[in-house]
Amino acid sequence: MKKFILGFILFVTLVSYAQTEIDSTSVAFKEDVVKAKPIDGIENFKLKFAESFSIPTERILEINRKQLSLIISFQVDENGKLNHIKVLNDKYKLTSEINQIFTTLPDWIPAKKNGINVKSFNSFPITINFRLPDYEKSENSLEKRTALETEYKAFYYEFNSHMIYPRDFWERYYYKKGAYETGENKTSNEFKYIIEFTINEEGNFENIKTFINEKPDEYLNKAVKRSLAKCTPWEPAIENGKKVKSNMRLPVTIKIKK
Incomplete structure (x- = not known):
């Protein structure tokens, strides 16, 4: 990717x-x-x-x-x-x-x-x-685009399969209870956060950060780091024929069963 x-x-x-x-x-x-x-x-x-x-x-x-x-x-x-x-x-x-x-x-x-x-x-x-060079130069641009979307779906599936949320996740982030003041009482059945990371020249994850409501959250970020460490390396970005680092910002949405 x-x-x-x-x-x-x-x-x-x-x-x-x-x-x-x-x-x-x-x-x-x-x-x-x-x-x-x-x-x-x-x-x-x-x-x-x-x-x-x-x-x-x-x-x-x-x-x-x-x-x-x-x-x-x-x-x-x-x-x-x-x-x-x-x-x-x-x-x-x-x-x-x-x-x-x-x-x-x-x-x-x-x-x-x-x-x-x-x-x-x-x-x-x-x-x-x-x-998007690969799309525009190909006669099968729709096919390639669909393939890329499939790759992202595969990444999300792999990330979610490895992601283990903290035991007090629901109290800390979803409901406001006890000493935790970061959560909110929700009516939605979804919880969203953002993960940022760098893909280095070898395709490995670096500089991993997690944001909730655009604020960095190191507590949840520890679980995100553990999950990404188990994910398949990416194909690094190419610039002028050379592999280079690139930054990614991906939204994560999880469904909550009430």
Whole structure:
């Protein structure tokens, strides 16, 4: 199994506007406003964003589109830090991936109003073209896609067959009882969590993390590590003809019998 990397990103434009407050005593005064901008220039910022953008294969299958057009908004604070990242009209739930990318990007030069650093909101549209070479080059792309989906189903089956949940799992995570404060009283018959890991050049699992409601959980992660240690190694990702490390983020859903 492989993690396929974004094929192409096209940036169209960048919009930015500073937060300002009008002083009624000086309405006639023309304010000197300088827009926020990347420290290394907008072209380098675009390049770093493109280099950082990758998406797991299962998300590409889930989105089921060759191309996406998105608008990303964010704030640059007085210190040039990027925050409040959002994907507008996020139909495909990509805000989490975009947020992760922004944590790796360099600070900006903040906007200025009359020589003083101020917060500013910025947005830019992007067009993302997903590339799945094995699918697009083959006449039997549907057959290959079905085969890949079957591989993921096989992995989930193997993972679940090895996964042994802690004895106090239901009290700790599903119900709020006693000293445990991480659980919730549920009406749904499903419990969901996320596992993240790196597939190294040998196809083995590394850097395994488990998230519940986007918060890392080391207690459950111990059981996840034991399960993955028993799973079949993956086929590593290939880049420029060489085996490389790749990161995966997979959702896990378990059914609960009441």
